Amino acid sequence: MAGFFCLLLVLPLFIQGFYASLLTMTFIYIIAAIGVNILTGFTGLVTVGHGGFFAIGAYTTALMGKYLGVSMLPGLFAGGITAGVVGFLLGIIFLRLSGAFLAIGTLGFAFAIGSILNNWSIFEGREGISLPHNSIAGLKFGDVGLYYFCAITMIFLILFANSLIKSSVGRAFTAVRDSERAAESSGINLRFYKTLSFTISAALTGMAGALFAHHTNYVSSETFGDSWLSVDFLVAVVVGGQASLAGSILGGAFVVLLPYYLSEYRDFAFILKGVVLILVLLFAPAGLSDLLGRLYRKILGKIVRGQSDVSCNLRD
Amino acid sequence: MFAQQLMSGIATGSLYALTAVAIVLIFRNTRTINLAQGDFSMVGAFMALVFFQVLHLSLILAFVATLISVIVLAVLVELLVMRKIRNADWLTLFTATLGVYYILHGVSGWIWGRDTKSFPNIFSVTPVSIGGMLISEAHVINILIAGGIGLLLFLFFKYTRAGIAMRAITDDVEAAQLMGIPVKFVVTLTWAVGGFLAAFAGMLLAPIIYVSPGMMDTVLIKGYVGAVFGGLYSIPGAIVGSLMIGIAENIAGGYLGAQYKVTIAFVMIVLILAFRPRGLMGGQARREV
Numbered sequence: 183m184a185g186f187f188c189l190l191l192v193l194p195l196f197i198q199g200f201y202a203s204l205l206t207m208t209f210i211y212i213i214a215a216i217g218v219n220i221l222t223g224f225t226g227l228v229t230v231g232h233g234g235f236f237a238i239g240a241y242t243t244a245l246m247g248k249y250l251g252v253s254m255l256p257g258l259f260a261g262g263i264t265a266g267v268v269g270f271l272l273g274i275i276f277l278r279l280s281g282a283f284l285a286i287g288t289l290g291f292a293f294a295i296g297s298i299l300n301n302w303s304i305f306e307g308r309e310g311i312s313l314p315h316n317s318i319a320g321l322k323f324g325d326v327g328l329y330y331f332c333a334i335t336m337i338f339l340i341l342f343a344n345s346l347i348k349s350s351v352g353r354a355f356t357a358v359r360d361s362e363r364a365a366e367s368s369g370i371n372l373r374f375y376k377t378l379s380f381t382i383s384a385a386l387t388g389m390a391g392a393l394f395a396h397h398t399n400y401v402s403s404e405t406f407g408d409s410w411l412s413v414d415f416l417v418a419v420v421v422g423g424q425a426s427l428a429g430s431i432l433g434g435a436f437v438v439l440l441p442y443y444l445s446e447y448r449d450f451a452f453i454l455k456g457v458v459l460i461l462v463l464l465f466a467p468a469g470l471s472d473l474l475g476r477l478y479r480k481i482l483g484k485i486v487r488g489q490s491d492v493s494c495n496l497r498d
Numbered sequence: 499m500f501a502q503q504l505m506s507g508i509a510t511g512s513l514y515a516l517t518a519v520a521i522v523l524i525f526r527n528t529r530t531i532n533l534a535q536g537d538f539s540m541v542g543a544f545m546a547l548v549f550f551q552v553l554h555l556s557l558i559l560a561f562v563a564t565l566i567s568v569i570v571l572a573v574l575v576e577l578l579v580m581r582k583i584r585n586a587d588w589l590t591l592f593t594a595t596l597g598v599y600y601i602l603h604g605v606s607g608w609i610w611g612r613d614t615k616s617f618p619n620i621f622s623v624t625p626v627s628i629g630g631m632l633i634s635e636a637h638v639i640n641i642l643i644a645g646g647i648g649l650l651l652f653l654f655f656k657y658t659r660a661g662i663a664m665r666a667i668t669d670d671v672e673a674a675q676l677m678g679i680p681v682k683f684v685v686t687l688t689w690a691v692g693g694f695l696a697a698f699a700g701m702l703l704a705p706i707i708y709v710s711p712g713m714m715d716t717v718l719i720k721g722y723v724g725a726v727f728g729g730l731y732s733i734p735g736a737i738v739g740s741l742m743i744g745i746a747e748n749i750a751g752g753y754l755g756a757q758y759k760v761t762i763a764f765v766m767i768v769l770i771l772a773f774r775p776r777g778l779m780g781g782q783a784r785r786e787v
Contacts, residue, residue, distance in 0.1 A: 228589050275768070278775040282531050282588060282730060286722045290767035293719055297761040408715065413596060420593045449612075452604025459597035460579055463590050467583075 190333050199325040203397070204442060206329045209336040210393045212434030215418035216343050216427060217386030222416065223424035224347055225379040226359030227280065231288030233411030234295035235265040235384040237401075239391025241299070244311045244401045253317050254331065258392045265388020266381050273380025277373060280362075289409060296407040310402025313395060332393050339386060343427055346382070355379055356425070387415070417455070421462050423469025432470045501631050503752045504745060509637035510706075511744020512644035516699035517714075517721030518728075518736040519651070520692040525730045526668045527688040530580060530591040535721065536714030537602040538693055539700030542568040543709045544610050546701050547617065557620065565697045572693025576686050584685070607711045614713075617704035640702050647698060648737065651691075660687055716763075723767045729776045742766075 194202050218232050242264040243257030252260070276287050299305045316323040323331065346352050354375045357365040366372050395401050405411075414437045422433025440458075444451035466473040517535055524532045545567050549560035575598050583590055625632040655661040663684045666674040675681050700714070707713050720743050727742070728735020743763055751759040 222589075228592075275772045279771055282525070282529075282592070283726065283771060283775060285531065285592065286726055287768060287771040289719065289722070290764045290771070293716075294761065294764035294768060297764060301758070301761065416593065417596065420589070424589075449604040449608035452600045452607065454604075456597040456600030456602075456604065459600065460594055463586070463594050463597070464579075464582055467586060467590060 194326045202329040203325045206332045208438045209332040210390050211438045214387045214390035214415050215430040215434040217383045218415040219419045219430045221383035225355040228285045229288040230285050231292035232387045232415050234292040235387040236391035237406035238265045239388030240395035240401045243392040244395045247313045261392030262385045262389035266385030269384020270381040273377040292412045299403040307403050313399045423471035426471045429469045429471035503748045505633045507745030507748035509640050511741035514720045515737045515740035516695045518724030518740045520695040521725040522736045524692045529588045533595040534598040536718030538696030540714045542697040542700030543704040568697035569690050569693040572689045576689040603711050614708045614710040619705045720763050
């Protein structure tokens with residue numbers, strides 16, 4: 183993992199600014215996918231509405247930039263906090279829901295946010311809001327600057343998510359996912375941990391949304407008005423692998439890079455996305471990270487045949 | 499004014515009900531929240547255009563051909579995709595229908611393009627007067643057709659062997675299997691009924707919302723609201739829920755402004771779920787998902 187992070191930090195020296203911009207978008211989706219994974223993969227609460235939190239993060243920083251002249255860094259935190267607060271409230275409202283009902287409820291939330299963006303004049307609907315030039319403390323940011331900003335934010339959030347899921351809180355999340363009754367009878371406060379998971383997950387996705395706004399320098403209900411974003415994040419989690427941070431990295435990259443390389447054939451990208459999704463569900467139901475992990479162990483097993491400790495967990 | 503909006507609300511609501519009932523039927527027999535239900539209708543609308551305008555079939559023939567092709571599509575989805583993962587958890591089933599959704603979206607965009615196409619008005623939209631209310635003839639016919647389908651479904655579930663077998667699977671799959679009911683076949687039949695309802699929804703909605711790959715996206719959400727109203731279990735509940743959405747959005751559209759039509763459905767879904775997690779009429783729902 184550390185090698186991967188180092189690679190990300192030296193990469194801009196070798197690639198064009200354009201690819202840096204594409205990778206920046208990938209990092210943003212990875213952050214959002216990790217947010218969704220904390221709720222869906224680790225806590226077992228399926229959400230099809232995180233596009234709503236993404237939009238909240240994006241509009242928070244856009245409006246702050248427009249009316250208060252606030253720069254990127256405070257915008258990032260404000261976007262995360264606003265999304266986290268809304269996530270906290272939604273978590274309380276939907277506390278009693280689970281499974282399919284929660285999925286439909288969160289989908290309704292995403293559409294409600296979309297129609298608010300379309301109808302309330304402050305959000306300027308399809309006209310959209312342009313952001314001021316990206317800067318921190320007066321320093322202007324170009325493509326590569328933003329690349330570093332997003333890469334560092336992503337690395338920081340991956341480390342945060344990693345320590346979260348290894349902490350007692352993370353173990354409480356998985357306990358809630360595996361059996362609510364068993365978790366409750368071992369003294370885990372269901373209400374507290376479900377709401378906490380909702381809040382953290384929404385905050386991460388909100389931060390991703392804020393970065394997205396700075397990356398495109400423009401937000402409008404054209405992007406945030408429907409359910410495509412929410413669905414993309416869920417696809418990233420399912421294709422990459424539930425309850426796996428490496429899975430979210432793979433899934434986020436899948437969701438961004440596949441349509442990009444097929445952007446001239448938009449319909450074909452849709453078809454391929456659907457086919458890959460179904461193939462993954464049919465043949466690798468635990469996701470790409472699990473598939474690659476098994477392949478890796480198999481190859482490693484051939485190389486070091488005879489040694490007995492190959493079966494230890496090499497996924498990270 | 500109010501009565502008129504009530505009637506047009508019932509007319510649109512009865513079309514949403516076609517989607518909502520199909521969602522409930524498929525969910526309670528297969529645990530699948532079918533995201534592709536709307537796209538079955540969308541493909542149906544495109545097929546109807548092809549049969550009617552390109553191949554110049556007569557109205558009845560085009561209608562029957564559309565019905566058959568959508569049913570075949572739904573059955574194929576079941577046989578090729580859903581059957582292979584039928585024992586997986588519900589999220590897998592749900593995302594698999596999302597995959598189908600992507601494919602149908604892409605294929606129809608590829609074949610027919612992304613621009614919105616108009617659909618000929620089969621029924622006249624000239625208003626007729628019923629008991630002092632002005633209501634368009636198409637609305638009356640839509641209500642009659644949806645009501646007729648509802649009656650047909652009621653008779654199907656009450657009196658035919660296939661219908662009773664479908665209900666048996668809803669109640670208890672294992673017991674049904676032990677009683678010699680061919681579960682796999684009945685599940686396929688459930689998807690076929692879903693396709694049947696989708697074809698009607700597509701053809702009746704097409705003149706109102708026009709034909710495009712994304713035409714059914716918001717209708718699908720409204721179908722979910724109706725389905726959740728019945729706890730994803732009760733067919734009467736889903737019908738009542740859909741009618742209420744139709745009425746609520748028409749009245750909200752009439753008094754608050756047209757842009758609130760869409761918002762109202764989403765506010766309703768959040769409220770219903772927040773206060774009655776199993777739906778207002780979903781008391782019987784027993785299966786945990």
